[in-house]
Amino acid sequence: SAVISQKPSRDICQRGTSLTIQCQVDSQVTMMFWYRQQPGQSLTLIATANQGSEATYESGFVIDKFPISRPNLTFSTLTVSNMSPEDSSIYLCSVDWGMSTEAFFGQGTRLTVV
């Protein structure tokens, strides 16, 4: 398994501002995924981040709102831009080593927008 560290673990932000969430893994991974979990809801995939290429976004999510960086095989960031209260969610980083391995999750970043 992987040790996945997310920072910050929680934050309270003013509407209109942006927050960058970091995901650090203790080993090199092929694919990194960002999920959103709205209060009391299930997990929804935001985007897939591969090193060296642009992130691939799921329907309903756009790069201007959720820009993602993947500078190397152990690190990624997700930015939540121009936040509104509707962005209040838990944001989760997930990693795996390719098609033959399980997906592991970080502990999540609990974001509250006021």
Place this chain on the structure above:
Amino acid sequence: QQQVKQSPQSLIVQKGGISIINCAYENTAFDYFPWYQQFPGKGPALLIAIRPDVSEKKEGRFTISFNKSAKQFSLHIMDSQPGDSATYFCAASRGRGSRLTFGEGTQLTVNP
């Protein structure tokens, strides 16, 4: 369109009882079906997973039953314990380590 439907939304079971959570999927291209357990303030943790070439997989007190023709799968927790109280998510994907589509989640409470 929700591709994985999960029920019930919440479940209360007495200690020692059997907890059963059901999921149904639509996309026949899915070939990997994991279950995740999530405690408050934590990320989901993989519990058990199955591929459609088998109808059942058991790991300790946890069993997945899979019905390919009905496109349904279920999680059975035998001898449920208060420590099993958590939210359980079924999921599906094309291959392990791929993009996961999650069910809505089931909040399980096991009373002492």
